Amino acid sequence: MVTEDVIVRTAGPADATGIAAVYAPVVEQTVISFEETAPDADELARRMLARPRLPWLVGELRGRVVGFAYASQHRQRAAYRWSADCSIYLDAGARGKGLGRALYERLFAEVRELGYVSLFAGVALPNEASVGLHEALGFTPVGVYRQVGHKQGAWIDVGWWQLSLCEAPPQPAEPVESVL
């Protein structure tokens, strides 16, 4: 369970410094992210405001960002516009207490509300916690890109998981953007 002290809320550019602090160790010390240089707050604020604008959420514990989750465009070409990717990162001390589920449940509800139909998650393998989270939230495996990345001296596979946010409508309405 998420403790009473942790709140989940919409993130804005003012949270970019806190988000950068959560993300930097993942980039610098693990192969979970395929980035090699941790983005600074300015770069994260720019990503938050990217178009089409999609939701970013933070988990906050007594005023400190301890985790974040966001959705982003899946691919640029027009026919992909009802599909989004999702990502989530928590401080080591905030894991295993329900915050991942809380962030994702709210993120998915918001993305569904915008008119998106499918969500995708790429997971550098192995990552038991991430696979467990995605499958607990209803994602099903799509397939594996083998040796698609090389980081920290090793080739890495990325598994893809998919969640249908709704029954795909034959004539989907245009998705709308989230409002900060």
Ligand SMILES: CC(C)(COP(=O)(O)OP(=O)(O)OC[C@H]1O[C@@H](n2cnc3c(N)ncnc32)[C@H](O)[C@@H]1OP(=O)(O)O)[C@@H](O)C(=O)NCCC(=O)NCCS
């Ligand atoms: C992956 C991550 C976001 C999970 O968040 P979390 O807060 O630890 O997960 P929760 O406590 O909300 O658990 C949610 C579900 O995930 C599953 N899960 C969580 N940790 C797990 C683990 N170590 N092994 C297996 N399943 C796990 C649980 O089965 C749980 O299911 P339930 O809610 O039905 O009980 C978190 O571990 C993390 O930030 N890891 C490092 C960054 C990362 O790997 N991000 C994903 C990149 S693809």
